Amino acid sequence: MGKPDADDPGLPDLPPEWGRVVVPDDASALAAEAEQVRRELSRQAPETAGPTPPLALPLLVLLVAVVTTLAGLVTVTWSRSPRSTVPTSTPAPYAPPPGLTGRSLPALDLVDDGQPVPLRSLVPALIVLADACTCPAELAGAASAAPRGVTVVTVDADPAVRVPPSAAVRALEDPAGGLRAFLHLPARAGTATALLVDRTGTLVKVVPEVRSTGDYEPELARLGG
Template identity: 60%
Template sequence: MGTPDAEGHGPPEGLPDLPPEWGRVVVPDDPSALAGEAAQVRREMRRAARGGAGRPALGLPLVVLLVAVLTTLAGLVAVTWPRTTRSADRPAPAPAPYDPPAAVIGRPLPALDLVDGGQSPVPLRGLLPAVILLVDGCGCPERVAEAVAAAPAAVTVVTVTHGPAAPVTVPPGARAVRALGDPTDGLRTFLRLPARPNHLGAVLVDRAGVVVGVVPDLGPVETYRADLARLAA
């Protein structure tokens, strides 16, 4: 049954052959001779038992928890990442341009009393015909100077601010400008023209007191020079 080794020793009768890579196996007659090997095997078994004790019970919940966290994070990234990218790529919407209500054009200017630098009331209708510059959103001295230079002699140039009247500086030799304040903001309320930063609004009123034009953002003088000429007719 067995294959004898170099010295003619084979496995005991009735036992299967041992693997050849084990080499020569000697079984001592006295079992106590194997006490050292037995103690070492027991130590290795105890060490393996201590290292593996509790691992299945603790490791499995940790793995499940880790998988749940990673799944949740992946879901959040999938939901928010495309939306964030689209928001960053999409340009901010431009503010809608102001469109003066058509009902304002052709209506008579209300009888508004504004105030001058000394807080004295000034009837606005007593200054017609006039180009009224709303300068509380932008002082815009260059635009004011252009309007003063282009307005016919019969047309009054009026600047209006919300609250007290603000002094206006004009080029040397230019005609005077009537600087008035509108504490109640009655003119802008009538026009439905809110103040906007860096925007100089204008209202053109003929000698009959009728609003003939509303300009939310006054541009170069050439864009309204013809309207100024008609005010003086």
């Protein structure tokens, strides 16, 4: 059996309120007390343990991840989807620069089979620039509408659609682009430009885009008067 620890001179004094403490010689004698202590701790564990972490936070994180992924997929799909076709409006005809009418025709030399031809020597004239189109209808219409005494000059016309040359029709070339530079009118695909010049070499009218002979017939008739 054990003996009181107070009789052992090697142990410190214990608090008096504990009473006499007996240390058994065999530790198995404390098995019953140890079991009772374990039961007490087991009953107190649910009360002292902290609350179980809720599932709301992990679910919220998962939901945000799913929504972000779906948003990224929608964005990629939208960017790759064919866009609606925007109707392309027909460009409006451009007007000639102001101040051309009433100016004198520049002293340009055009080319006829390699030979220079002074442009002013052909006035009065209807000059048709066909450097951006084949324009067979416009060329034929100009030749038929010109009154007697007015020269029709086709400039850079396609040889396949040129009006047969005659005393009243001259097919010339402008390799340096002098007329376009003078007019400040760039060539526009599919259209011809017409100039009406009186017998003094003065520009009477500029038609940037010829649609029919009706665009210049009144002025053309006066050139032959």
